[in-house]
Amino acid sequence: MGGRVSETTSLATPEEADISGGPHGIIDDRKKYFHCSPVVFMTHHKIFAARGRPEVDPWGFLLPLSPVVWMAVGYVGNLTSLLAVRHISHPYQTLRDVIDDPNIKILLMAYVPELTLFKTVESGVYRELADLFDTERVTVSTYSNLVADMNRLARPGTHVVFDVDINFWNFMAADFSLTGQCDFYVGQSTYFPLPLSIMAQKNSPVSPAVDRDAFALMESGLFNKWMKYSLANTTACVNPPMVITVTTVLSLANLWGMFVVLGLGCGISCLVFLLEKIVSSTKPLTEIH
Structure with missing residues (x-):
């Protein structure tokens, strides 16, 4: 969904179709040839x-000491489970996170207006992203190859993808249906709000009917419901957990933090004891008596 600009305009100019087969992003290039219906859905980059x-959290043994746990069900019942805590990192939430990490590469879509926009800005995160276009950190793909490239490049963790989020939700739903787990996440920051509409030929007699039906879809929320139930498991990976608990044998690998605290405590105690002995040995006998 969203489509490539070149494909959409080539369909409109020779008048091979009356309306689009689905909603497309409203951008200037398409508005030259299309009549755009009222917005039926909003997506974001x-x-x-x-x-x-x-990853093991070596300081997991401190979690039962938090006020939340004490107010909930107490220390004893949570100690065992919290010692087996695993954290799953979601490090790339913004474009800034991506740009500042020289070890991660970016997958962008060809034929989208954002590529031109990046090159026109003079400063900020978009300018910094544009400066990476001629480096090996940026890979350009097409929508026809998007799924394959997401599996080939994003799954191993060498690339992140910057595109409209609706493509991500569809991909993650299908991937969860196959694997039964959430292997990807979508960052929190949003960029470039992109309204989607049903498009028809300029001055087409069907345009009023398209506008009426599109408005009805938006007003009733029917389109959102279709999007939610068009694929199985569409909401399964919307908010994947970053903290999980597992059943595991306690070992030095996940308890070394406890021994660090114990060692520091013993060291500080010995230091205080020695200081007390030194101070007491330097006092005059009269003061001692």
Whole structure:
């Protein structure tokens, strides 16, 4: 969904179709040839990336001491589970996070107006992104190859994708249906709001009917409902957990933080004891008596 600009305009100019087969983004290039209906759906550009691997939190033993746990169900019942906490990182939430990390590459879509916009700005994060276009950190793909490139480049964690979020939700729903797990996440920051509409030929007699039906879809919320239920598991990975608990044997690998605290405590105690002995040994006998 969204389509490539070149394909959409080539369909409109020779008048091969009366209306679009689905909603497309409203951009200047398309408005030259299309009549755009009222907006039926809003999408945004976001960061799409692979989730990190579960990592042991060596300080997990401190979590039962938090006020939230004490107010909830107490210390004893939570100690065992919180010692087995695993954290899954979602490091790339914004374009700034991506640009500042020289080890990550960016996958962008060809034939989209954002590529031109990036090159026209003079400063800021978009300018910095445009400066990377001629480097190996930027890879350009097409919508026909998007799914394959997301599996090939984004899944191993070498690339993030910057595109409209509706493509990400559809991909993650299909991927969850196959694997039963959430291997990707979508960043929180949003860029470039993109309204979608049904498009028809300029001065087409069907335009009034298209406008009426599009407005009815938006007003009733029917289109949003279609989007939600068009694929199975569309909401399964909307908010994947970043903290999970697992059943595991306690070992030094996940308890070394506890021994660090114990060692520091013993060290400080010994230091205080030695200071007390030194101070007491330097006092005059009269003061001692």
